[in-house]
Amino acid sequence: MKVFKFGGASVKDADSVKNVAKVLESQGFQSCLMVVSAMGKTTNALEEVVDLYFKKEHYDGKIQEVKAAHIAIAQGLFRENHKVFGEIALFFDDIDSFLRRNKSPNYNFVYDQVVGCGEMISSIIISEYLNEKQFTNQWLDARDYIKTDDSYREGNVHWAKTEAFIKNLRPDVSYVTQGFIGSDDNNFTTTLGREGSDYSAAIFANCLNAEAMTIWKDVPGVMTGDPRKFEHTELLSCLSYEEAIEMAYYGASVIHPKTLQPLQQKDIPFYVKSFLQPEKEGTKVGHHNNREKAETYILKENQHLIRISTRDFSFIAEDHISQIFNLLARYKIKVSLMQNSAISLALCLEDKFDHTDEFLGELSGEFDTEIIRNVTLLTVRNSNPETAGIHYQNKNILLEQVSRNTVQLVSV
Numbered sequence: 001m002k003v004f005k006f007g008g009a010s011v012k013d014a015d016s017v018k019n020v021a022k023v024l025e026s027q028g029f030q031s032c033l034m035v036v037s038a039m040g041k042t043t044n045a046l047e048e049v050v051d052l053y054f055k056k057e058h059y060d061g062k063i064q065e066v067k068a069a070h071i072a073i074a075q076g077l078f079r080e081n082h083k084v085f086g087e088i089a090l091f092f093d094d095i096d097s098f099l100r101r102n103k104s105p106n107y108n109f110v111y112d113q114v115v116g117c118g119e120m121i122s123s124i125i126i127s128e129y130l131n132e133k134q135f136t137n138q139w140l141d142a143r144d145y146i147k148t149d150d151s152y153r154e155g156n157v158h159w160a161k162t163e164a165f166i167k168n169l170r171p172d173v174s175y176v177t178q179g180f181i182g183s184d185d186n187n188f189t190t191t192l193g194r195e196g197s198d199y200s201a202a203i204f205a206n207c208l209n210a211e212a213m214t215i216w217k218d219v220p221g222v223m224t225g226d227p228r229k230f231e232h233t234e235l236l237s238c239l240s241y242e243e244a245i246e247m248a249y250y251g252a253s254v255i256h257p258k259t260l261q262p263l264q265q266k267d268i269p270f271y272v273k274s275f276l277q278p279e280k281e282g283t284k285v286g287h288h289n290n291r292e293k294a295e296t297y298i299l300k301e302n303q304h305l306i307r308i309s310t311r312d313f314s315f316i317a318e319d320h321i322s323q324i325f326n327l328l329a330r331y332k333i334k335v336s337l338m339q340n341s342a343i344s345l346a347l348c349l350e351d352k353f354d355h356t357d358e359f360l361g362e363l364s365g366e367f368d369t370e371i372i373r374n375v376t377l378l379t380v381r382n383s384n385p386e387t388a389g390i391h392y393q394n395k396n397i398l399l400e401q402v403s404r405n406t407v408q409l410v411s412v
């Protein structure tokens, strides 16, 4: 089987959904499992619903807004009175009645039950549309296949159970299912982390021993830098799994960082291609031995730079570091870069769950801390020493780390 993943940008409106059918026409849709994301910015809008709910503010208007956007898309795809309109309405009623009945104060749990609906609605619309256009497919509820623990908003996949369920799929059937979501042992919805649909596709690909996986994006493939942020970027036509893992790890958002490992483990060729130009080659990720490594740039914004030092001028020792990292793990704060000296530790942090103040509070008993919020981390891979000076221009650099083939600069 082959696995396709269509992200939010590729299904953001009715014309985009029609374009998905065109991509399938050019690529074939036999024995294909297709993973889809929520449409356009639906995930952000549903996040707002959850925020309003927890602030005890009116969330109904926002739900109606998201519902109207989906109905408008469906109107561009289906005849009046199609059953899909009833199905869409039912999903939004379910979100509303879940929030009315909910007693759980657990933000992350409520988040997953509500935000995961974006993928459910999107996959139903797309599956129905493709069936009408003779791309015969069976709709799957990914929560019956991808099993995770109950770490809401960051579910950890239970591989043995997941594989056992996915192995029941039939290679002679094509399927449409959701990215981003799974379920825990109590069958509550869990999500795999923002932008996690690439990872969902890789989980299916791994468990199906897929012949290939393709993610369809609004860019020609993996470029030397994000074309929205850097000028003069070029397409990387071949990438080794290792180089792709490194780029994703440092924050190249075109591929979710967890996506590569399940593919590499089974040697599954992986393509990143443009849904606007499906006939073009795009990027192939696999077992390449790239001798000439291209210089690549990765920008991570909204980071915090924290300096932690001992009060009594004693050294930052192993026990301090382990204490600090235990707290980081507890608050799910990710370290993008670290640098230590005798009496201080500098950390560039990514705090998706907004726990930095609590983290600093816990440290304040024993350490002095200093924070600069909203810094930017630029990572240059395979940096060319002759032209490296350019990365330092017009920047207030707060921290620099240079290793054999990677330069990292934190600046404001």
Ligand code: ADP
Pocket (backbone or CB within 6 Å): 006, 007, 008, 009, 010, 037, 195, 216, 217, 218, 219, 221, 222, 223, 224, 225, 226, 227, 228, 252, 253, 254, 255
């Ligand atoms: P999806 O629709 O699947 O969610 P994303 O928006 O997550 O797609 O990923 C595509 C975006 O990734 C591009 O629009 C681009 O701005 C960004 N991007 C970041 N780094 C790169 C890179 N090195 N090459 C190409 N695109 C990149």
Ligand code: ASP
Pocket (backbone or CB within 6 Å): 007, 008, 037, 038, 043, 044, 118, 179, 180, 193, 194, 195, 196, 197, 198
């Ligand atoms: N819809 C989810 C998000 O926007 C997952 C994904 O698109 O990959 O984060």
Ligand code: MG
Pocket (backbone or CB within 6 Å): 007, 008, 037, 195
């Ligand atoms: Mg995305």
